[in-house]
């Protein structure tokens with residue numbers, strides 16, 4: 001299978017980073033949360049997860065040139081007064097790496113300086129040439145802070161195309177989260193922690209995050225009638241226009257209420273058919289970043305779904321850190337997509353008309 005070595009390393013890196021996040025979420029302290037210059041939250045776990053993935057990929061794939069486009073950087077950790085938090089992240093990363101049976105074992109403990117360097121390996125700009133790893137060390141930091149959904153999202157771009165994606169979703173139940181799920185009463189419904197992975201042309205698989213049990217192949221929903229479909233959107237109204245989604249859902253005749261969850265766990269849940277549609281319409285002026293969608297996009301497309309912008313164009317991950325989009329991102333299966341595109345077009349036109357009055 002193509003990308004076998006890379007997939008092995010990516011699964012290992014995302015699982016280990018997720019373990020670090022789970023530990024932090026359990027003992028979350030107020031001092032673990034900082035605010036970035038754009039006022040979004042970042043925690044010791046975001047930094048720790050980024051360092052773990054960066055170090056692990058480099059160790060496991062040491063023969064290859066390494067380029068990583070990742071969300072976090074060390075600027076705030078280098079400021080005066082950050083020493084305590086930096087020490088804490090370094091200890092977290094050292095403790096986490098010590099638990100793993102690595103290909104090349106860690107022979108010495110990392111210093112705070114090594115930690116800063118590992119985080120800053122993620123400053124690549126990506127682009128259309130060569131290979132670039134793309135990482136969101138915690139996607140859904142707000143969900144993470146609430147104790148809800150979040151994901152460690154790792155993907156690989158080759159010549160501007162996504163060829164591999166891994167989503168570790170520590171709080172996502174192994175059973176379906178669809179509102180009307182028959183699995184709801186089954187004994188497995190309490191178990192949480194899913195690892196989704198996909199490589200180009202080979203389909204999407206899911207396995208429990210913390211066990212060695214075999215992966216199962218997953219497929220998007222086969223629902224053809226939108227009335228029977230349910231749709232996902234962001235939990236945070238600031239991340240996506242809930243009014244616009246509800247107008248689109250009404251046009252399609254969707255009966256179920258929206259399923260609002262944080263992070264790319266939405267893409268994971270869609271890839272196994274928990275819902276049939278994902279609608280994401282950021283407020284005007286917001287620019288989507290590639291690390292929020294690279295892993296999720298391949299997980300859904302390899303499971304048979306379609307991911308486009310609101311105009312029906314495939315997402316272009318070759319332009320650097322940002323995605324240039326027509327209005328938003330929509331996801332559905334092949335049958336529903338033409339109807340969805342029509343409903344999206346009509347709802348956006350109505351919204352524009354209303355706002356120009």
Ligand SMILES: Nc1ncnc2c1ncn2[C@@H]1O[C@H](COP(=O)(O)O)[C@@H](OP(=O)(O)O)[C@H]1O
Nearest residue numbers: 138139140141142234238239262263282283286
């Ligand atoms: N105003 C905004 N509009 C759209 N997306 C936003 C946003 N502010 C933050 N985000 C992005 O939304 C991501 C979470 O997605 P979701 O809404 O699906 O949970 C955040 O990822 P991080 O949590 O990694 O920062 C962040 O990149």
Ligand SMILES: [Mg+2]
Nearest residue numbers: 040041071141
């Ligand atoms: Mg963030």
Ligand SMILES: [Mg+2]
Nearest residue numbers: 136139140292
């Ligand atoms: Mg994110």
Ligand SMILES: [Mg+2]
Nearest residue numbers: 071136138139
């Ligand atoms: Mg993030």
